[in-house]
Each structure stands twice: as structure tokens, then as C-alpha cells.
Amino acid sequence: MSRVTKFAGRDLGPAARMSGFLAHLRANGLRLGVRETEVALQALTYVRAIDPEQARRALKPVCSGCAEDIARFDDLFDAYWCNGGRVAQKVMPSSQTSGSDSVHSSRDAKGESAGGAGQASTPDGGEGEAESDGEGKLIATRARNLMRKDLRDLVPPEEIAAAEAVARRLGAALRDRRSRRRKAARKGDRLHFRRLIRQSLSSGGEPLHLPMKRRPDRPLKIVALCDVSGSMTVYARVFLAFLAGLMRADTSADAYLFHTRLVRITEALRDKDAMRALGRMSLMADGFGGGSKIGASLDLFARSYARRFVDGRTVVLILSDGYDTDPPEAMAHALERLKKRGCRILWLNPLKGWDGYEPVARGMAAALPHLDLFRPANRLADLAALEPELARL
Amino acid sequence: MSFQDLKQNLAEVGYVASDDLAMAVHLALSLGRPLLLEGAAGVGKTEVARALAMVRDARLIRLQCYEGLDAAQAIYEWNYQRQLLAIRAAAEGGHTGREVEDRIFSEEFLLQRPLLQAIRQEVPPVLLIDEIDRADEEFEAYLLEVLSEFQITIPELGTIEAVTRPVVILTANGTRDLSDALRRRCLYAHVDYPDRSSELAILQARCPDIEEQLALQIIGFVQDLRKEDLEKVPGIAEMLDFAAALMGLGIADLTRDPVVLQASLATLLKTETDRANVTTEVAQRLAGKAA
Numbered sequence: 016m017s018r019v020t021k022f023a024g025r026d027l028g029p030a031a032r033m034s035g036f037l038a039h040l041r042a043n044g045l046r047l048g049v050r051e052t053e054v055a056l057q058a059l060t061y062v063r064a065i066d067p068e069q070a071r072r073a074l075k076p077v078c079s080g081c082a083e084d085i086a087r088f089d090d091l092f093d094a095y096w097c098n099g100g101r102v103a104q105k106v107m108p109s110s111q112t113s114g115s116d117s118v119h120s121s122r123d124a125k126g127e128s129a130g131g132a133g134q135a136s137t138p139d140g141g142e143g144e145a146e147s148d149g150e151g152k153l154i155a156t157r158a159r160n161l162m163r164k165d166l167r168d169l170v171p172p173e174e175i176a177a178a179e180a181v182a183r184r185l186g187a188a189l190r191d192r193r194s195r196r197r198k199a200a201r202k203g204d205r206l207h208f209r210r211l212i213r214q215s216l217s218s219g220g221e222p223l224h225l226p227m228k229r230r231p232d233r234p235l236k237i238v239a240l241c242d243v244s245g246s247m248t249v250y251a252r253v254f255l256a257f258l259a260g261l262m263r264a265d266t267s268a269d270a271y272l273f274h275t276r277l278v279r280i281t282e283a284l285r286d287k288d289a290m291r292a293l294g295r296m297s298l299m300a301d302g303f304g305g306g307s308k309i310g311a312s313l314d315l316f317a318r319s320y321a322r323r324f325v326d327g328r329t330v331v332l333i334l335s336d337g338y339d340t341d342p343p344e345a346m347a348h349a350l351e352r353l354k355k356r357g358c359r360i361l362w363l364n365p366l367k368g369w370d371g372y373e374p375v376a377r378g379m380a381a382a383l384p385h386l387d388l389f390r391p392a393n394r395l396a397d398l399a400a401l402e403p404e405l406a407r408l
Numbered sequence: 409m410s411f412q413d414l415k416q417n418l419a420e421v422g423y424v425a426s427d428d429l430a431m432a433v434h435l436a437l438s439l440g441r442p443l444l445l446e447g448a449a450g451v452g453k454t455e456v457a458r459a460l461a462m463v464r465d466a467r468l469i470r471l472q473c474y475e476g477l478d479a480a481q482a483i484y485e486w487n488y489q490r491q492l493l494a495i496r497a498a499a500e501g502g503h504t505g506r507e508v509e510d511r512i513f514s515e516e517f518l519l520q521r522p523l524l525q526a527i528r529q530e531v532p533p534v535l536l537i538d539e540i541d542r543a544d545e546e547f548e549a550y551l552l553e554v555l556s557e558f559q560i561t562i563p564e565l566g567t568i569e570a571v572t573r574p575v576v577i578l579t580a581n582g583t584r585d586l587s588d589a590l591r592r593r594c595l596y597a598h599v600d601y602p603d604r605s606s607e608l609a610i611l612q613a614r615c616p617d618i619e620e621q622l623a624l625q626i627i628g629f630v631q632d633l634r635k636e637d638l639e640k641v642p643g644i645a646e647m648l649d650f651a652a653a654l655m656g657l658g659i660a661d662l663t664r665d666p667v668v669l670q671a672s673l674a675t676l677l678k679t680e681t682d683r684a685n686v687t688t689e690v691a692q693r694l695a696g697k698a699a
Contacts, residue, residue, distance in 0.1 A: 046588060054439065061438040062411065062431070069431075072411070076432035080591040082446060085598045197478075208488040212495070216509055220495030326545055327584065357584040 019067065020098050030056060037078070039095045045084050051077060067097065174252075174395070175293075178260030181399045186237065186265040188406040203227030235330050237261065237268045238358075240316065242335030244274040244307030250365040250393050254334045257398055259284055259292060269324050273312035279320065309335060309378060310345025317352040327357035330405075334392070336366045337379030346378045350385035359387045361405075363398070367391035410434070414463070423452070423459035424602065424609045432597035433460060442555055442576035444540075444591065447599035450643015453579040456599075457536035460575065467533040469574070471522035473543035482547065483560055485519045486512075513564035523551075524560055527570035535574040541584050548590055555593060604631055607647065614648055618655060625662045626651050628698025633676065636686065636694075642676040649675040662695040669695060 037052045055077045062069045071092050079085045199207050210226040239261060241254045258270045262284035272278045286292035313333075325331060331353060339346055354360060362382065367390065383389060392398050414437075415430035425433070433456065436443035445453040461468035471482060479485075491512040498508040520528070526535040540548065554560060558570035578594060580586060602610060608627045611618065618626075630647045642650075653672045654662075662669055666688050673691060677683050 046592070048592060051592070054441070057439055058435050061435060069411075072428055072431040073435060075428060076435055076443070076595040076597050079596050080588070081596070082598045085596075209486060212486065212488055212491045212512070215492070216495060216505060216512075219499035220492060222492075322585075322588070355582065355585050 020096055033059075036074075036095050040078055040091055043087070043091055045078060045087075045091075046080060047078060070096075174256045175259050175263075178253075178256035178395060178398075179263050180260070181395055182257060182261035183264035184399065184402055185405055186261070186268070188402045197228040198231045200227060200229045200231065203229030205229065233328055234267065235328055235359075236324075236326075237265060237330050237332055238321075238324055239268065239270045239332040239334065240277075240313070241270070241272050242274070242307060242309065242333075243272050244338075246307065246336050246338045247365070250334075250336075253393065253395055253398075255293070257334075257395065262292075269320075271316065271320070273307075273309070273316075275306050275308045275312075277312040277315050306340055307335075307338060308341050309337065309339040310341030310343075310349055313346060313349035313353065317349050317356075321353055321356055325353065325356045325358050329356070329358040331358050331360045333360065333362045334365075335362070336364055337362075337382065339378035341378070343377040343381035347381040347385065350382055354385050360385060361388040361390070362386045363390055363392040363401075365391070365393035417463045418459050419609075419613070421459050421462040422613045423455060424606050424613060425456070425459075426600075426602070426606065429456070429597050429599060432595055436577070436595050437575060439595070440573055442578055442594045444578045444580065444586075444594035444596050445599055446580050446582065446596070448601070448641065448643070449581050450641075450645055451599045451601055452644050453581075453599050454536065454538055455644075457534050457577045457579075460577070461534040464532075464534065464575070466531055466575070467529060468536060469522050469526045469529075469533050470536045470538060472538045473540050473547070475542060475544055477543045477547050479550070481521055482523050482550075483521050483554075484524045484562060485521065486564075487517045487519050491517050515565070518562075518565070523554055524568065526574040526576075527554075527558055527560065527572075528568065529572060529574070532572040533574050535576045537576065537578045539580065540578045540590075541580040541582065541586060545587070548587055552587075552590055552593060601634060601641070602644065604628070607631065607644070610644060611647065611651055615651055615655065618651060619660065622654065622660055622662070623651070625695070625698045626654065629662060629694050630676065632694045632697060633686070636690070638677070638682050638685070639679045640677070640682060642678075646676050646678075662698065663692070666692055 033056050034052050037047050037055065041047055055074055058073045058077050059070060062073045064070050064073075071089070074092065075085065075088050079088050197203070197205060199210060205228050207226040207228040211222050214224055214226065215222040239258055241251075241258055243251050243255075247254075258280070261268050262270055262281065269281050270279075270284055272280055283295035284292050286295060350360060364379070388404060390397075390401060390404065392401070411427075411431045411434035414434045415425055415427070418425050418430065418433075432443055435441075445456060447453055457470075458468055494512050494517070495508055498511070503511075522535070526533055537551070540551070543551075555576060558573055559567050561567045578590075601607075604627055607630070608623060611623050611627060615623075626647065630642060630650065634641050650672060653675050657668055657672065659665065659668060659672075669691055670688050673683070673686060677686060
């Protein structure tokens, strides 16, 4: 085993070292708060802390929160405590976490941090200096299209109105998931006993009025992810109009664009003026019509925004053709991770509308087992036709 | 008490824990924090709580979670039938409304469910919240509150403070993601399938009269079987069933009778595809390797 790290003489003692260790873990993507430092120190008082193996075992349950953390913990522990003055094992931050710094606990579950409210790549002023990426978060991309397209040219206002109507209908169809808990209601299928007893007190135990309870309908939330890569350009118009309509029809819905990156467009699309909303969106969609990294985008989504916005009462709607430059496993993993949030996943593929289409794109084939519904859609009418299917979900 | 002592004690009641798990349990006891156990089905997560209750000679209170679990099943409920009868009886006796109300909303008419029971024990019990990921998010949020405050408020009775703090063990097997808030409130341990020597120790602890030779073969067979591409990987309980089946059939050597071995695989393989994949040849190959 490598020797124990020698700390400098000016070091502030065990408490400072421990907080240094937790900072080291945080920097490597473990989600830890201030309280964990305290618990970690406390934990060491219950074991023989001078024995490195015991200390390691004791810190492990305190500092890790899921199976992945456990798997990385030993290396991280060695790197900090046992490097004997030199870096014995260099712990590289895992590539998956490098895309987002949402792991810092002080910004817990905030999603892509540079954005906060979702404008990860909004140019600073919104106008003028639009050539640079506002927050300086440039991620290397393959074949990014630097030509900017104005979506206002793409989507005429009357289509937004039509899309809004469709989106409203779809929203209504999805709005219906029976909760398993019962709530008091005027008409219900069970007696609300607690209330019954209270009320019958006044009538000497005679239950004159029978309060009922039932399983209320809980709305489902829609989260839409739209692919705007080059291969999708022809269909983008329909889908963007649909997204714009969806945002305006349903206040709880959430929307994202992805090509080689992922951008949250919810706030922009909520703009009261439909055309201005599209204008704002086109500023965000820089790279529109470029390459596609579906796997990476979905993975980033599953790790960041999904933690905040996706739960068991969510339907994730993916609008994409499934042509991906990432390996197909990446997409399958991302979808699997997303699925674990308990949501339903629908994939609308414009190519599926073609005669004789088979999901041969390798990514699409890998994705299929994780989808609840896989349907063609390349016109607004197709989206409208989904209504009965969504109602059955 | 050190974690080695605890490990020793757990072994005495028939639970063979890994060092990591023993340490996690030891810290959960020392720090008074809940312990979240994750791992595949059948690796003995629930069994930890049972063994721990035996070691501490404490009561085991179990709350099995499911979707739609609510306060009435998890915390408390009033005994409505008795309340109704009491109101009727009181009306006959000519009591005032106030008296009746005080009476029917008293402890006498309270049905205590697991969470409430757990905080009202004189001796700290082991509270097992099983398969927390099956419950919905509302319940998870409520549970967080109970686990941090250890008090429960009943509108009619007031706030009930914990008499003693129960040892809380939560288990999950990944039906859905748990919230970060819950994860951070708990100590965490991941329970894996045991390695060869631990599993052998488990088998010998549970079936003391098994022959050494057969025990070795069974463990080798099951361990190799887990490496096959299966839909449902056999857990420890399945392994014990398998051993019991073989002992019941009077088998002393796995390789001797392929037909019986194939038949007793019913205890290990629980889906049709798995049965179809593990053909007689595969089973024989695994058994031959284990022998």
C-alpha cells in the first residue's frame, strides 16, 4: 500500500484536513454538504482512526450516496490520504461529470450550473454580441454549425396558433393520471371515516351526512426535448411550432433543444409575444442544423435538469430522428438513467413516417427497449393524431 | 464496541456481513443516523435488520413500502368502528359533546402503525423501512421529516415525541431514484452478492449439517451461475433453497445425476428464459467446474 500523505507543518490539524478531503471528493463529483464533514469527523471517533483501513471503511458510508460513489471512493481516498507525498494514483474526474458542475452541493440539483435558470448559452445581452457564447461554456463539439438561423423565418405565426391548439389537446389527454392516495371529495367511492366521525359527534353518533373520498386525478407534466441537428432541419419547423404551442398552452411544461449541446428554452418560449419567443429561441439555438450528439445530450439532461424536473408524474417527449454521432450505448444508458426517475418516455420520430422504415439507425435500435411509445410524426396532424394514444398512457 | 465485535455478533445470529457492511451498521448505531442499504434483490438487505434486532435483543418493526402508501398505513389511524360505538354509547349515557370528543380522540382509540410504534418503544427498536423506492415521493418527503425530528404530530392529540430513537434501516433496490435529500440524511452501504468464502459461511451457518464437499460444490455452482447472462440472478435465499432441495433429495455430488440437478434448478432460476438458457449441458459444465 502506498504511504500515508505527509501534510505540511503549517497544516491546521485534522478538522481542516477532513474538510480538505471532502472538498477533494466534491471536486471529483460526489455530492456532499457541510454537514458531512461534521459527520465524517464524528464517525472517526468511533473507530480506530489511525488505522487507514478502518478510517477508509468508516468514511465510505458517510461520504458516498450511491453505488457509483462507492466504486470510486477507494481511489479518491488513496489519492488524498495515501499518496505519500506524491501522486500515486491520479484520479481523473469522470468524463460524465465534467460536462456539468451540478455536483457541488452548494448548488445542489441546479442542473447545468452556468445557466441556473436555463440560459446556459444565452449570449450576454441577448442582442449585439451574439457571436460569443455568453457564459463562456464552450464544449467541444463535432461539426457545430456556426451559421445562425433565425427561427422566425422558419415558423410562421399562424402555425404557432395551430400548434398551440394541438398542444393544448395533447396536454389535456395527458392530464389524467389517477393518484393512488385518496382525498376528500364531494363524490367519491369510499367513506371518509375521519370526517364522518367528527361530523357525527354533533348528531349523537348518527352519521347523517356521509363524506366521501376518492383518488384524485393528478396532472402529468410534459418535458419535451427537440433535436435540431442537421438531419432534422426539415422537420424542425413543425416541432418548434409545437414546442412553442405547448409552452403557451401548459404552464408546467418544460422544453429543451439539443444538437451537439443541450439548451433549456422553457423561459424563452414563455415570452408573451410568440414571435419574440421564437427570436429568443433562435439566439439559443446557435449550432442549429449542425451535428447531433443525442446520447451525450440526453445523458446531460438525465444528470442535471431531470433531477429537478422529472419525476414519476412526467412524460418525456423526445422529438428526434435518432441519427447520433455518439455510440448507441450512450443513448441506451442515458435513457435507462432517465427511466429510473420513474417517467414515461415517448419518442416521436419523423423518419418513422416513411414507408418501409425500420429503426435501423443503431442508436434508435438501442433506445427502443426503454421507450413507452415510439411513433411517427412529421406533420402537425400527426402530433394531433397522438391524442388517443397519450390518453391511454 | 468495535465493528469487528459487531461483525462477530452478527455472525453468531447467522448473518455473515462484509467488513464494509459491518462498519456501516456500526456507524449507524454509533452516530444514530439512518442507514440506507442498496443492492440487487436477494443479497440479504432485509436480513441485516432482522439480524441486528436479534443482536441488540430489540424489537423489529417493519414498514413495507408500496406505491400509494399513506399516513393511515404508515403512522396512525383512528379506530373508527370503536369510535362510532363509543359515541352511541355515550349518547345513551347522556354525556356532553365535549366529554365524548375528548374520549374518542384519546390513545384508547388510536391504531398505531409502524412509524408511530417505532418512536414510542422503551427499548430502541430496529425500524426497517423496506423497499423505500416503491413508495411515492410524497411519502419519502414525509419520512425525511420523521427521520430528522423523530416526532409525529396528530392534530387531535398533539405532538408525540420519540421516547427512544429507533435504529433505522432503509432498503432500496433501484425501482426509482431516491431523492438526494434522503440519501444525504442517511449513511450509505451497497450490499453485493457475497464472495465465495462468505457465501460458504452463510450456507454453513444456515445448514449446519451439510457435507463439506456438497457445500463447496453448491457455492461454486451458484457463483458461476451468477456470471451467466441471466434475467434474474439467484440471490442468497435461492441458494439456500437449492441446498435444501439437494439435501432433501439426498444428493451428495452435483455431477452425478444431471436429471435431478436440472429439476432442482427450479429453486434457482425463476424465469422461463433463464430456464431455457441454462440447458443440461450448461448446468453440467458449471457443476463440473465446481466439483
